[in-house]
Amino acid sequence: MTTRQDLKARDIMHRDAQCIPAHETLDRAAQVMRQLDVGALPICDNDRLSGIITDRDIVIRCVAEGHDPGKVRAADLAQGTPRWIDADADVRDVLDSMEQHQVKRLPVIDNGRLVGIISESDLARHLTDQQIAEFVGKVFTPHR
Template sequence: MTTAADIMHHGARWIPATETLDRAAQLMRELGVGALPVSDPRDPGERMCGIITDRDIVVRCIAAGHDPSRVTAGDLCQGTPRWISTDATVEDVLREMESHQIRRLPVIDDNKRLVGMISEHDLALQLSDDQLAQFVERVYA
């Protein structure tokens, strides 16, 4: 049985909620990623308060006329962060991503530590064409 740990991208990195969006964008560029989990300021690097994406920075900050050097990652975090455990099945991953219409999912180990991220790309490497088409239809609907 294939698990979340088998398909995730290892080495996900946090960004503190207090960090500015210009620094978040720089870190995304350095890491070659489009999203970063944001750590809760009450428990830095241990507890997630959300995720920010490159699209969030552009649409919700820059296009809205805000200065990314003055807006923090925590300012953009909304709602309840979603995650999945390392031992979850691919079906569990799909269900979580589809039901919440999200494209990236942090993976947490038994000690509740961030160990990876699952993206659409990671799923595309694992799913059949039909499964992938169904996933895209449900997430982008």
Template sequence: MTTAKDIMHPGAHWITKSDTLQHAAQLMRQLNVGALPVGDETHDERLCGIITDRDIVVKCVAEGRDPAGCKASDVVEGTPRWIEADADIEDVLHEMESHRIRRLPVIENKRMVGMISEADLARHLPDNQLAEFAGHIYSPAPVKQ
């Protein structure tokens, strides 16, 4: 059985809710990543969400705000999703598809040990399974009535 830990990118560089978006962008550049987990500094790295390079651009820069003055807490929204390290790849796909997310933190013993991204899936999934995943993620969201 292929598990989340088998396909994840190991390591976890966090920022806190009080870190600036400028710091987040600099760290993303340094690590060559497009997203960082955001932790709550008062609760020993409790995952609060994920901030992406797109979040910084759309929710800060495009609104004319200064990334040096905006905090991660200003743009992080929603309920963070994650997966246990020993979860089967099918569970990983279900979590990402059902919530239409492109990055998924991997947790082991209540600590983040890595992240699964679309690139990780592309390296480990057969083409047909990857195409099905992309169809779920990139198809237009259903209209709620």
């Protein structure tokens, strides 16, 4: 399927992305991930995006370091400024952002609120095979 040049982030995003509150524990985040069958959750603090947490973050940055996921809060793993894209950004901007920052999931914001998230599967439904190959080559290859 070829990408139409007029596609916007809102056209390809997965709607109804669920946030985990910043104060929530990592064991609860893992339960929500299981329930939703997702590998990442946006972290929200007072309805504002403050980060994103992945199942890998919980395992590597909490469990493997000997911390109790029942005591570590989602906010404790949210580092730096979260990457996001405006809902009206075009698909090329989405790809550029994901490639530049080497992220596999990108929250979508509209009027300051989280409205969705874009993942590799969302891209695969809307991009050509060549575009997907370029994306994978850039995102999954570490910068040197």
